[in-house]
Amino acid sequence: MLALFIGAMLLNSPIRSQAINDTAVMGSGYANDVYYSMENGVVKTEPRVNWDIAFYTNRWSAGVMINEGMGMRVFTYPLADTSGWNTVDISGIDSWPSMSNSDTIWEDGAFNRNALGHPDYGWGVYNTINHDVIGDSLYIVQMADASYKKLWIQRKNSTANTYYFKYANIDGSNEVSEVLDVSPYESKLFVYYSLTIAAVADREPALTSWDILFSKYMAIVFDGEGNPSYYPVVGALLNPTSGANRFSPVGPDYEDWYAAPMESTKTPIGHNWKTFDMNTFSWLIEENLAYFVQTQEGNVYKLVFDYFSGSGSGKIGFVKKLVSMVSVNEQADAVSITAFPNPASNQASVHFDEAFTANALLKVYDQSGRLVCQYQVGAGNNAFLLPLDKLTNGLYIIRVEAEGKVAQHKLVVQN
Numbered sequence: 001m002l003a004l005f006i007g008a009m010l011l012n013s014p015i016r017s018q019a020i021n022d023t024a025v026m027g028s029g030y031a032n033d034v035y036y037s038m039e040n041g042v043v044k045t046e047p048r049v050n051w052d053i054a055f056y057t058n059r060w061s062a063g064v065m066i067n068e069g070m071g072m073r074v075f076t077y078p079l080a081d082t083s084g085w086n087t088v089d090i091s092g093i094d095s096w097p098s099m100s101n102s103d104t105i106w107e108d109g110a111f112n113r114n115a116l117g118h119p120d121y122g123w124g125v126y127n128t129i130n131h132d133v134i135g136d137s138l139y140i141v142q143m144a145d146a147s148y149k150k151l152w153i154q155r156k157n158s159t160a161n162t163y164y165f166k167y168a169n170i171d172g173s174n175e176v177s178e179v180l181d182v183s184p185y186e187s188k189l190f191v192y193y194s195l196t197i198a199a200v201a202d203r204e205p206a207l208t209s210w211d212i213l214f215s216k217y218m219a220i221v222f223d224g225e226g227n228p229s230y231y232p233v234v235g236a237l238l239n240p241t242s243g244a245n246r247f248s249p250v251g252p253d254y255e256d257w258y259a260a261p262m263e264s265t266k267t268p269i270g271h272n273w274k275t276f277d278m279n280t281f282s283w284l285i286e287e288n289l290a291y292f293v294q295t296q297e298g299n300v301y302k303l304v305f306d307y308f309s310g311s312g313s314g315k316i317g318f319v320k321k322l323v324s325m326v327s328v329n330e331q332a333d334a335v336s337i338t339a340f341p342n343p344a345s346n347q348a349s350v351h352f353d354e355a356f357t358a359n360a361l362l363k364v365y366d367q368s369g370r371l372v373c374q375y376q377v378g379a380g381n382n383a384f385l386l387p388l389d390k391l392t393n394g395l396y397i398i399r400v401e402a403e404g405k406v407a408q409h410k411l412v413v414q415n
Contacts, residue, residue: 017322023307024214026314030069030234033203035210038293038301038320044205048216051192051201052143053151056107057185059161060340060351062121062133064153065101065109065190068232069216070144073098074110077138077150088150090140090170098142100230103219104265105412106189106240107342111139111153117414118341123153126341131158141167141195149195161186167195189240211295212269213237214316219271234314235271240410241296244268244303249288255323257292257300264395264410269293273305283308292323300324336407337400339386343412348386350398352407355382360402362386364411366394377402388413 022041024034035043048069056063066074075096077088102108108115112122114137119126124133133156141149151167161182168175176198185191185202192201214236221231238244243262246269247254262268269291277284291303300323307317336353350362360377362384372391377384377400386398391413398409 019302019319019321021306021317021319023318024316026214026216026234026316028313029311030216030314032314033069034214035205036212036214037209038211038295038303039299040209043210046203049144050194050203052141052195053111054109054190054192055163055180055182056109057161057182057188057191058107058338058340058342059158059182059186060338060349061107061342062112062124062126062156063107063109064111064123066111066141067144068101068110068218071232072144073142074151075099075140075142076114077140080138081136082138082152082154084138085150085152086172088138088140088170090148093140093148096140100218103217103230103267103270105343106266117345121341124156126158132156133158135165140170143195151195207239207241208296211239211242211293213239219267233271235267235273236269236316237266238264238268238293239296240264240266243294245292247290247292248286250290251288254290255302257294257302257323262292262294269303274308283310337398337409339398339409339411342410343414344388345413345415346387346389348388348411350384350386350400350409352382352400355380356402358403360400363399363401364391365397365399372396388415391415 024036024042026032026034031048033046033048037043052067052072054065066072075093075098078096079089099110099113101110115122119128121133123137124135126133135153135155139151141151143149148170149167150170151165153163153165155164163180163182166175166177180193180200182191187206188204189207190204192203194201216232216234217237218230219233220228221233222228243264245260245262273286273289275284275286285305285308292300293303294300302321302323303318305318309315337350339348339350341348356379358379361374362377363374364372366372375384393414396411396413398411400407
């Protein structure tokens with residue numbers, strides 16, 4: 001749970017902890033993803049080759065991403081809408097722009113990059129009556145072996161959390177129609193699918209079990225003239241239910257983690273803790289740099305990188321230290337909440353997994369921990385329509401308090 005920063009020193013117990021040296025090994029050519037817990041170390045090491053596309057598991061989400069770490073690319077088919085499924089022609093694909101997963105928002109996958117805002121989510125449009133998202137675009141997927149497939153995400157039944165999609169070779173051969181029930185995977189961030197073997201890949205540990213994912217991904221990188229472009233990098237991606245911040249330059253004893261807001265984006269850590277020295281052909285770790293990672297329980301760890309091997313072994317070395325432990329009194333029974341759409345503009349529908357028997361208090365905080373608005377949710381309700389028209393763009397924390405239970409959820413506002 002992401003702690004708020006007003007009164008941070010009062011909410012957390014001062015502790016003294018020993019620094020611990022640890023490593024995450026991604027393997028030769030960065031072949032593996034490594035899920036890491038600040039408390040428990042490596043949770044799981046998983047080959048990246050076993051999936052091609054992935055679906056965000058929240059039933060009120062339409063996020064779909066591509067496996068860019070394997071060199072895959074996706075193109076919106078520009079010559080026709082879904083009516084052109086049987087006549088796809090990719091002879092001009094070299095001039096088509098490819099789309100990338102967002103390097104800041106997990107939910108904003110490559111298939112969502114043409115989104116116009118609610119109800120348009122890129123690959124499809126949300127129906128406010130039956131809550132389905134109906135696919136209106138065709139996609140060309142360049143596979144890791146450089147071959148091509150055509151893909152149509154036809155529909156998502158949001159209520160049942162089920163996707164309907166089909167794909168085939170460009171000439172129409174080997175067509176597969178798939179019905180993917182996401183419900184069994186809702187404890188995870190994504191459910192993964194292999195177009196190569198036409199099968200689900202259950203590769204990710206439970207969302208509650210890890211804080212950082214060491215992975216290869218696409219990020220915006222600037223050239224010598226300051227021009228941005230997407231480029232493959234290796235770095236640390238943050239669990240969206242955790243938080244992190246960065247301080248530089250700081251001394252080796254710096255531990256004032258509360259001096260800046262925690263971010264809950266995808267890459268507050270990212271890849272910029274290292275640089276490649278063209279003179280020595282070796283990787284250098286940025287000096288005087290410290291990160292702080294706040295776990296889902298509220299504990300805060302200092303994280304300092306001290307080694308990166310490069311592609312030979314994909315070994316990442318770092319030092320971690322527990323610098324703040326949440327008070328036992330701050331632990332509370334939680335109720336699960338979700339918000340849809342996310343990102344949202346004028347309003348968001350906040351759903352609770354159970355109705356409260358007494359009135360609940362819904363509070364909205366900005367990234368600095370400032371309370372920006374609050375509302376009362378009447379007893380017996382399991383949903384609340386949250387107005388957002390007076391909020392500026394950015395990340396907010398929705399906090400619900402009732403019956404001794406506390407729940408928090410992150411919401412991105414994009415007006």
